[in-house]
Amino acid sequence: MQQDRMATLQVLFKRYRRPGDIVFALAFLIFSIWLLTQLSAQTTWKPNGKLVAQASFWPMIAVGGMVFFASLHTVGSLLSRRILGRWKEVGFWFRSVEYALWFMAYVMLVPILGYLFVTLLMCLLLALRAGYRSRKMLMASVVGGFLVVVIFKSLLQVKVPGGQVYEYLPTALRSFMLTFF
Amino acid sequence: MIESLISGIGLLFQWQVLLALLIGSVGGVVIGAIPGVGPAVAIAILLPATFSMEPLVGLTLLLGIYGSAMYGGALPAILINTPGTAVNALTTYDGYPMTQRGEGRRAVSLAYSASFVGAIISIVCLILLSPLLALVAPMFGSREIFLAALLGIVLVILAHRGQVLAAGMLACFGILLNTVGLDPVTYTKRYTFDQSWLTSGVDLIVVVLGLFALSQAFLLLIEKDSSPKPEIEKGSMLSGLREVGSHKRVAGVSSGFGVLMGIIPGVGEFTAQFLSYTYAQKTSKTPELFGKGSPEGLVASEAANNAVPAAAMIPLLALGIPGEALTAMMLSVFYVHNVIPGPQLFQNQLDFVYALYIAMLLLNVAVIIFLMFSTKALTHIIRVPTRFLGLLILILGFVGVYSLRNSVTDCAMAAGFGVLGLVLKRLNLPVVPIILGMVLGGIMEVKLRSSMPRVKSPIDFIERPIAALLFFAIIFVIGLHIRTLFREQHASTDGSRDHDLHDTQQR
Numbered sequence: 001m002q003q004d005r006m007a008t009l010q011v012l013f014k015r016y017r018r019p020g021d022i023v024f025a026l027a028f029l030i031f032s033i034w035l036l037t038q039l040s041a042q043t044t045w046k047p048n049g050k051l052v053a054q055a056s057f058w059p060m061i062a063v064g065g066m067v068f069f070a071s072l073h074t075v076g077s078l079l080s081r082r083i084l085g086r087w088k089e090v091g092f093w094f095r096s097v098e099y100a101l102w103f104m105a106y107v108m109l110v111p112i113l114g115y116l117f118v119t120l121l122m123c124l125l126l127a128l129r130a131g132y133r134s135r136k137m138l139m140a141s142v143v144g145g146f147l148v149v150v151i152f153k154s155l156l157q158v159k160v161p162g163g164q165v166y167e168y169l170p171t172a173l174r175s176f177m178l179t180f181f
Numbered sequence: 182m183i184e185s186l187i188s189g190i191g192l193l194f195q196w197q198v199l200l201a202l203l204i205g206s207v208g209g210v211v212i213g214a215i216p217g218v219g220p221a222v223a224i225a226i227l228l229p230a231t232f233s234m235e236p237l238v239g240l241t242l243l244l245g246i247y248g249s250a251m252y253g254g255a256l257p258a259i260l261i262n263t264p265g266t267a268v269n270a271l272t273t274y275d276g277y278p279m280t281q282r283g284e285g286r287r288a289v290s291l292a293y294s295a296s297f298v299g300a301i302i303s304i305v306c307l308i309l310l311s312p313l314l315a316l317v318a319p320m321f322g323s324r325e326i327f328l329a330a331l332l333g334i335v336l337v338i339l340a341h342r343g344q345v346l347a348a349g350m351l352a353c354f355g356i357l358l359n360t361v362g363l364d365p366v367t368y369t370k371r372y373t374f375d376q377s378w379l380t381s382g383v384d385l386i387v388v389v390l391g392l393f394a395l396s397q398a399f400l401l402l403i404e405k406d407s408s409p410k411p412e413i414e415k416g417s418m419l420s421g422l423r424e425v426g427s428h429k430r431v432a433g434v435s436s437g438f439g440v441l442m443g444i445i446p447g448v449g450e451f452t453a454q455f456l457s458y459t460y461a462q463k464t465s466k467t468p469e470l471f472g473k474g475s476p477e478g479l480v481a482s483e484a485a486n487n488a489v490p491a492a493a494m495i496p497l498l499a500l501g502i503p504g505e506a507l508t509a510m511m512l513s514v515f516y517v518h519n520v521i522p523g524p525q526l527f528q529n530q531l532d533f534v535y536a537l538y539i540a541m542l543l544l545n546v547a548v549i550i551f552l553m554f555s556t557k558a559l560t561h562i563i564r565v566p567t568r569f570l571g572l573l574i575l576i577l578g579f580v581g582v583y584s585l586r587n588s589v590t591d592c593a594m595a596a597g598f599g600v601l602g603l604v605l606k607r608l609n610l611p612v613v614p615i616i617l618g619m620v621l622g623g624i625m626e627v628k629l630r631s632s633m634p635r636v637k638s639p640i641d642f643i644e645r646p647i648a649a650l651l652f653f654a655i656i657f658v659i660g661l662h663i664r665t666l667f668r669e670q671h672a673s674t675d676g677s678r679d680h681d682l683h684d685t686q687q688r
Contacts, residue, residue, distance in 0.1 A: 018607060018608045018609050020607070021608055024604060024608055024610075028350060032350070035372070038372070038374075042370070042372045043369070043372070044364075044367065044369035044370075044371075046367070050633060052633055053366070055367045055369045055371060056371070058356065058359075058360045058622065059357060059371050059372060061353075061356065062353045062354070062356040062360060062618075062622070063353070063357060064353075065349065065350070065352075065353030065356070066350050066354055066357065069347075069350035070350045072346045073346040073350055089607065092403065092607065093600070093603065093607065095403050096399040096400075096403060096599070096600050096603045097600060099399045099402050099403070099575065100395075100399065100596040100600055102575070103592070103596050103599070104593060106575075107579065107592040107593075110579075122576065123572060123576060126572045126575065127569070127572060130568040130569070130571070130572060131406065132568070137569065140569065141572060144572075144573050144576070145576055148573070148576050148577060152230060156230045156233075157233065158230050158233075158580055158584035159584045159586075159587060160580070160587070161587055
C-alpha cells in the first residue's frame with residue numbers, strides 16, 4: 001500500500017531530470033525560505049491599508065509562490081531515482097565562475113586601459129585559455145574583437161567610456177581614441 | 182484603414198529603416214544558423230545599441246532578427262541534427278533522416294518554403310485582424326489586462342510540461358526580481374537589504390543578457406570544443422515551394438495552429454509544433470514515415486514555428502502583454518523608444534503598427550531570396566568552433582551590459598545571472614519563466630493597483646464580459662492541467678519525445 005502511494009506520487013512529480021537536480025532544488029528551497037523569513041524586515045506593511053495596495057503584497061505573493069513550488073519541486077527530486085554524477089555536475093557549475101571572473105576582469109580593466117586594447121587582450125587571452133594555439137585561431141580572435149569594437153563603439157557609438165590611459169596621449173590622438181575606441 | 186496603411190508604407194520607405202530591415206533579416210538568418218547563438222542572445226546584445234536609433238529603425242532591426250532566425254535554424258537541424266534555434270528541434274526529427282537518405286537539399290528547401298508560407302499566412306492574419314483588434318483593444322481596461330497577464334503567467338508555467346513546478350518557482354522568482362528596489366507608489370524599499378545598488382531595482386536587460394548571452398558564453402567556453410562539418414548537395418532551392426504546394430492542407434493547418442498559439446500569451450512555438458505535428462501524423466497516408474524523414478512532418482514543424490512571431494505581436498501590440506521571452510525583450514525596446522504598446526497604440530498610431538506589419542512581410546521576402554542564394558555559404562558559418570563562439574559572445578555580452586549605464590554592478594549582476602543560467606541550462610530547467618515573471622509581474626502589479634479603486638467586491642472584478650471570459654479561461658486551463666495530471670497517474674505515458682524538446686529548449 002505504502003509502495004503504491006509512493007509510485008503514484010512519483011508519477012505525479014515525474015519530470016525530466018539531470019544529475020545535480022536535488023542540489024539545485026534544495027539550494028533554491030533554502031534561498032526561498034530565507035527570503036520568506038526576511039519578508040517583514042525587507043518590506044513595509046501599512047496598517048489600515050488595502051491588501052493589494054500594500055508595498056509588501058507582490059513580494060509576499062512571489063516569495064510565497066517560490067516556497068510553495070520549490071517545496072514541491074524538492075519533494076519531486078527526493079522521490080525520484082538518483083542519477084549518478086551529482087557532484088561532478090556541481091563541479092561543472094563552479095567552473096563557470098572562472099569565466100564570470102574573466103568577464104569581471106574585462107569590466108574592471110576597460111575604464112583604465114581603454115575598450116580597444118582590453119578587448120584585443122581579452123580575446124587573445126581567452127583564445128589561449130580555450131586551448132587554441134594555432135596562429136589562425138589567435139588571429140581570428142583578435143580580428144573578431146577588433147570588429148566588435150569597430151561595429152559597436154566606432155559605428156554604433158554605444159556608451160563605453162574611454163580609458164584613463166588615454167589622458168597620456170597627445171591631444172589629437174586622445175580625442176580620436178575617445179570618440180572611436 | 183487604407184489611409185493608415187499608406188501612411189505606414191510611407192514610414193517604412195526610408196533608407197535607414199530599409200537598411201535596418203535588411204541587416205536584421207540577413208543577420209537573423211546567420212545567427213539562427215549558428216547552433217548556440219539564438220535570436221534571444223542576439224537581441225539581448227543589440228538592444229542597447231538600438232537605443233540611439235529612431236524607434237522604427239531600432240524595432241525593425243530587432244524584428245528582422247526575431248522573424249528570420251528560425252529560417253537559419255532549420256539548416257543545422259536538417260544537416261547536422263542540431264537545431265540552430267530551440268524551436269527548430271522538431272525539424273531534426275524528419276529533416277536529418279532526409280539528409281541521411283541523401284535528400285538534404287530537398288529537406289532544406291522544403292523547410293524554407295514551409296517557413297515562408299507559415300510566416301506569410303500569419304502576417305496576413307495579423308493585418309486582417311487589425312481592425313478587429315483596434316475595436317476590441319479599448320475594451321481592455323486595467324482589470325482585463327491584469328487578468329490577461331495572469332493568464333500568461335499561468336500558461337507559461339503550465340506549458341512547461343514535465344517541469345511545471347520548476348517553471349512555477351522560477352516565474353515567482355522573476356516576479357520577486359521585478360519588485361526589488363523602491364516601490365513606485367509608497368516609495369518604500371523592498372528586498373534591498375540596505376544596499377544602495379539594489380535600490381534602483383534589477384534591470385530586465387541585465388537579467389536577459391546574463392541568462393541568455395553570458396550563460397551561453399560560459400557554457401560554450403567550458404564544454405568540449407567542436408566544429409561540425411555540414412555538407413549539402415548542389416541544386417535549386419526553389420523546388421521546395423512547389424512541394425509545399427502539394428502539402429497545402431498540412432501547411433495551412435500548421436500555420437493556423439502557429440497563429441492561434443502565438444496569440445495566446447505564454448504558449449508559443451512548442452505547443453503549436455506539437456499540435457500541428459500530431460495533426461499531420463494522424464491525417465497522413467504514411468504516418469509510419471514520421472520521425473524517419475517525412476516531408477509532411479517537416480512542413481508541419483516549420484510552418485507552425487514560423488507562424489508564431491507575427492501572431493505573438495498581437496497581444497504585445499494590442500495589450501502590451503508579451504507571450505514569450507523574445508516579445509518580452511521587444512516590449513522593453515518599445516518602452517525605450519517611447520512607444521507604449523496597448524489599446525492606445527491602435528487608436529493613435531495605427532500607421533506605425535502597419536509599418537511594423539509590412540516590415541515583417543518584407544523581411545520574409547528578403548530572407549527567402551537571401552536563402553535561395555546563400556545556403557552553401559551558410560554551411561560554412563555552422564563550422565565556427567564552439568569555444569571561439571563562446572569567446573565572441575562573452576565580448577559581445579560586455580557591450581550589451583556595460584553600455585546600458587556603464588555600471589560595474591550591472592555587469593556583476595549579469596555575470597551572476599550568467600552562472601544561474603548555466604546551471605538551469607545544464608539541469609534542463611527553463612529560463613523563460615524568469616523573464617516573463619519579471620515583465621508580467623510588473624504589469625500585474627500596476628494594473629491591479631489601478632483597477633482597485635473601482636472594485637468594491639471581488640465579484641466586481643469580473644463583472645465585465647472580457648474580464649469574466651479571462652477569469653474562466655484561467656480556471657479552465659488550471660482545471661485542464663489537474664485533469665491531465667490525474668489521467669497521467671492512471672496511464673503510463675511515454676514522454677521521450679517531450680523530453681527531447683525540453684532538452685533542446687535550453688540551447
